[in-house]
Each structure stands twice: as C-alpha cells, then as structure tokens.
Amino acid sequence: MKVLVLGAGVVGVTTAWYLAKSGVEVEVVDRQAEAGLETSFANGGQISASHNEPWANPATLRKVVGWLGREDAPLLLRWRRADPYLWRWVARFLLNCNHPAARANTDRIVRVALYSRSCLQALRREVELDYDQLGKGILHFFRDSREFDLASAGIEATTRLGLARRRLTAAEVLEIEPALASMGSSLLGGIYTPDDESGDAFKFTQALAAEAAARGVVFRHDCRILNLEWDKGRVSGVATSQGRLRADAYVLAAGSWSPLLARQVGVNLPVYPAKGYSATIPIADEAQAPTVSLIDEEYKMVYSRLGNRLRAAGTAELAGWDLTMAPVRSRNVVERARELFPGGADFAKAELWAGLRPVTPDSVPVLGATHIPNFFLNTGHGTLGWTMSCGAGKAVADIVCGRPTDIDMTGLGLERFGSLAGSLSDQLGQWLKPAK
Numbered sequence: 001m002k003v004l005v006l007g008a009g010v011v012g013v014t015t016a017w018y019l020a021k022s023g024v025e026v027e028v029v030d031r032q033a034e035a036g037l038e039t040s041f042a043n044g045g046q047i048s049a050s051h052n053e054p055w056a057n058p059a060t061l062r063k064v065v066g067w068l069g070r071e072d073a074p075l076l077l078r079w080r081r082a083d084p085y086l087w088r089w090v091a092r093f094l095l096n097c098n099h100p101a102a103r104a105n106t107d108r109i110v111r112v113a114l115y116s117r118s119c120l121q122a123l124r125r126e127v128e129l130d131y132d133q134l135g136k137g138i139l140h141f142f143r144d145s146r147e148f149d150l151a152s153a154g155i156e157a158t159t160r161l162g163l164a165r166r167r168l169t170a171a172e173v174l175e176i177e178p179a180l181a182s183m184g185s186s187l188l189g190g191i192y193t194p195d196d197e198s199g200d201a202f203k204f205t206q207a208l209a210a211e212a213a214a215r216g217v218v219f220r221h222d223c224r225i226l227n228l229e230w231d232k233g234r235v236s237g238v239a240t241s242q243g244r245l246r247a248d249a250y251v252l253a254a255g256s257w258s259p260l261l262a263r264q265v266g267v268n269l270p271v272y273p274a275k276g277y278s279a280t281i282p283i284a285d286e287a288q289a290p291t292v293s294l295i296d297e298e299y300k301m302v303y304s305r306l307g308n309r310l311r312a313a314g315t316a317e318l319a320g321w322d323l324t325m326a327p328v329r330s331r332n333v334v335e336r337a338r339e340l341f342p343g344g345a346d347f348a349k350a351e352l353w354a355g356l357r358p359v360t361p362d363s364v365p366v367l368g369a370t371h372i373p374n375f376f377l378n379t380g381h382g383t384l385g386w387t388m389s390c391g392a393g394k395a396v397a398d399i400v401c402g403r404p405t406d407i408d409m410t411g412l413g414l415e416r417f418g419s420l421a422g423s424l425s426d427q428l429g430q431w432l433k434p435a436k
C-alpha cells in the first residue's frame with residue numbers, strides 16, 4: 001500500500017514515521033523547502049499534557065468580554081464579515097462553552113496528550129533525536145487567587161485520568177524555578193507536572209524526518225498541493241505544482257490549511273487558524289534564566305529553555321490565514337519575558353515569529369477516517385500539536401493500516417461535529433427543556 005501524507009509539519013512527519021514503521025510505502029508532500037517550516041517552526045516547545053483546558057469553557061467567555069477592544073488581549077477576535085469559516089467556527093465554539101462540554105473535551109485532550117507523551121518516550125528509546133529536550137516538567141504559575149483555586153480544583157479530575165500534578169506554594173515554586181524570584185509577592189503559587197517535557201519542535205521534526213527518509217519515506221518539498229481529485233467516491237489523486245500524485249490512501253496533515261483542502265472533496269473541517277507569536281532570545285545570564293518550562297496563567301504565555309535560547313510564546317488572534325505580525329502583540333511577548341527574567345536573556349537580539357495554530361472549536365484534534373474510504377485526517381491540534389504529534393501520528397497510522405488503536409478514539413473524529421444546524425437545535429432544546 002502507498003500512502004500520501006499531505007503536509008510535513010510535526011504532525012505529517014510523525015504520521016509518516018509510524019506509517020513507514022508499519023511497512024507502508026510513504027510519500028510526504030509539502031510546499032516548503034524543508035520539514036517543519038510553518039506552524040511547527042518556533043512554537044512554545046512544550047510537551048504539555050498539563051495544558052489541557054479547552055479554550056471553549058464558561059470562564060473564557062467571561063474573560064473574552066473583558067478583553068474586547070484590547071489590541072493586546074491574550075485572545076483577540078478580528079471580525080471578518082465575509083469569512084464564513086470564522087462564523088461557523090465561533091458558533092461551534094459557543095456551543096462548547098459550558099461545563100459538561102468542557103469536561104468531556106478535557107478528558108479527550110488528556111487522553112491523546114498522555115498517550116502521545118508515552119509514544120514520544122518510546123520513540124526516543126528507538127532513535128536518537130537531538131532537539132534540546134528537557135525532562136524537568138512544566139510549571140504553571142499564578143498571580144490571581146481565584147484563577148489559582150479554579151485550576152487547583154481541576155487537579156483531582158485529571159489525576160483520575162492518569163495525569164500527575166501537584167499544587168505548590170510560592171516558596172515551593174521558587175525551589176523548582178529560582179529564576180521566577182523577580183515576581184516577588186505577585187507570585188501566589190503554582191501547579192507542577194513533573195512528567196511533562198519541553199524541546200525544540202522544529203529540530204525534532206527535522207531530526208525525525210531525516211530518520212524517516214533513511215527508512216525509505218520520500219519527502220517531496222517545494223511542492224504545492226493545488227487540488228484534491230476524486231472519482232467514484234474515493235480520492236483519486238492530488239494535483240500539485242510538480243504534477244499529479246497518486247496513492248492508495250491520503251492523510252491530510254496540512255495544519256491550518258487543512259479545511260481549505262478538505263472542502264475540495266466535500267469534507268467540512270471546523271478548523272480555523274489562531275495566530276500566535278513567539279520570540280527566541282539568546283540566554284545572557286544562566287543564573288537569571290529559567291530551566292524549567294513555564295506557563296504564566298495570567299497572560300497565557302509559555303517559556304521554554306531550548307539549549308542556550310529562551311523561547312517565549314503565546315497569545316491568540318483569530319484573523320484568518322494572515323501571518324502579518326501586529327507590532328503591539330509581538331512586542332508584548334518580548335516585554336512579558338523581560339519583566340520576568342530581566343537579566344536572563346539578551347532581549348535586543350529577540351527573533352520574532354508568528355504561526356497559525358490549527359484550532360478546532362472544542363480544542364480536540366480531528367483524527368481518523370472520513371466518509372471517503374481512502375481519505376484520513378490528522379489535523380486541528382491547535383495549541384498542542386507538538387504535544388499530541390506522536391500519539392496522533394501513531395493512532396492515525398493504525399487506522400490507515402486497519403489495525404486497532406492503542407487508545408479509545410471516541411470523540412476524536414470528525415463525526416463528533418455533526419451538522420451545525422443540528423448542533424444548534426440540540427443546544428436550543430437543552431436550554432428550553434423545563435427544569436425538573
């Protein structure tokens with residue numbers, strides 16, 4: 001069997017790796033000159049099962065209202081009247097802003113993220129990959145007591161799902177990461193997940209692509225996918241800038257561009273780009289720079305130590321497929337890092353970047369089969385594409401090869417979305433149901 005993987009980001013490359021390990025002939029197609037040059041290029045670097053709160057939850061709704069009109073808001077929605085993808089995405093997002101949906105979505109995120117973490121660990125035992133990996137855990141820290149208590153209340157539920165986390169006092173936070181001392185009394189405490197990890201997703205993607213190529217995977221770069229073709233209910237080929245490519249099966253792993261390609265064969269994917277920013281800053285003083293990967297819950301910023309560099313990343317902007325960097329937002333990423341680690345890095349040398357996270361309305365990726373028998377999905381990983389890449393790649397490879405998956409795939413496929421009209425009327429029915 002030959003499989004064509006569409007996209008050579010971290011998700012496409014892991015999918016190709018696990019397919020090749022199953023003995024399948026694999027070709028990966030990407031418009032870039034190398035693997036990992038789009039959203040997988042300069043992300044926050046976290047393998048973070050702990051970062052499992054879906055964007056759509058009742059608390060976000062309240063916060064978004066408070067952020068309205070603020071150009072530096074952690075989540076910014078730029079209304080684009082002529083963008084039907086955005087409107088449909090927002091409608092589905094609102095449908096997920098309730099406690100039962102948020103709980104179900106958290107369970108799904110944790111399920112994939114924990115599986116993926118174990119697949120990554122197994123992969124490292126199999127091949128040597130050099131990507132500035134650090135296994136020092138991930139530390140979420142808080143300035144707001146209400147936020148801290150709310151997040152702490154979720155520890156027990158995710159512990160039951162197998163995710164070990166613990167609540168820390170401010171003093172305990174500083175024992176784990178002394179570089180946060182500059183926060184003084186504004187640091188209230190933290191939640192620590194010792195088994196989470198960090199590393200450079202781009203280096204990982206490149207290293208794994210090289211291993212996959214050595215095992216026979218063909219990478220076709222500088223090759224733009226123009227059109228997915230279908231015939232007699234199956235995908236019959238892909239028209240590209242390098243001619244028509246054919247295979248027995250096709251896996252769509254084109255990140256934020258996946259919905260634009262999927263619709264060509266009648267598959268509606270509720271995936272929308274959410275622009276995020278990062279800054280990569282050379283370390284200036286080891287003693288003042290963090291070594292543990294961090295999440296600042298107040299500003300929704302993440303910090304990872306990648307060798308002799310500090311990566312600061314965050315913010316989300318729903319503004320279509322546009323990679324233009326808003327100066328105020330990229331400046332903010334650097335300034336937040338400078339406030340926390342004033343002498344730790346050489347901020348004048350910060351390299352700024354923006355990427356488009358492929359986000360679903362429920363923050364759960366879309367994995368597996370479609371109504372087209374030879375067309376499969378591995379996309380929509382949003383804020384956690386690097387975290388989920390190995391597990392999602394392995395699970396989708398199993399599905400393509402017709403094998404049982406290691407994890408339960410319920411709630412992870414496209415079928416969970418149904419029609420938007422149907423979902424809206426179901427929700428309306430719930431609201432109108434007389435209280436017992």
Ligand SMILES: Cc1cc2nc3c(=O)[nH]c(=O)nc-3n(C[C@H](O)[C@H](O)[C@H](O)COP(=O)(O)OP(=O)(O)OC[C@H]3O[C@@H](n4cnc5c(N)ncnc54)[C@H](O)[C@@H]3O)c2cc1C
Nearest residue numbers: 007009011031039040044045046225255276384385386387
């Ligand atoms: C600021 C920021 C911080 C983040 N931090 C983290 C983090 O700490 N941890 C984490 O787990 N995740 C993080 N993420 C999310 C993560 O980076 C993404 O989920 C992940 O990179 C998505 O990978 P992908 O392979 O699906 O997409 P991409 O990496 O975008 O790959 C898709 C590929 O498809 C190709 N493609 C698309 N259309 C075409 C076409 N028509 N023809 C040919 N090729 C095409 C592109 O060239 C690209 O290479 C972050 C994202 C951002 C923006």
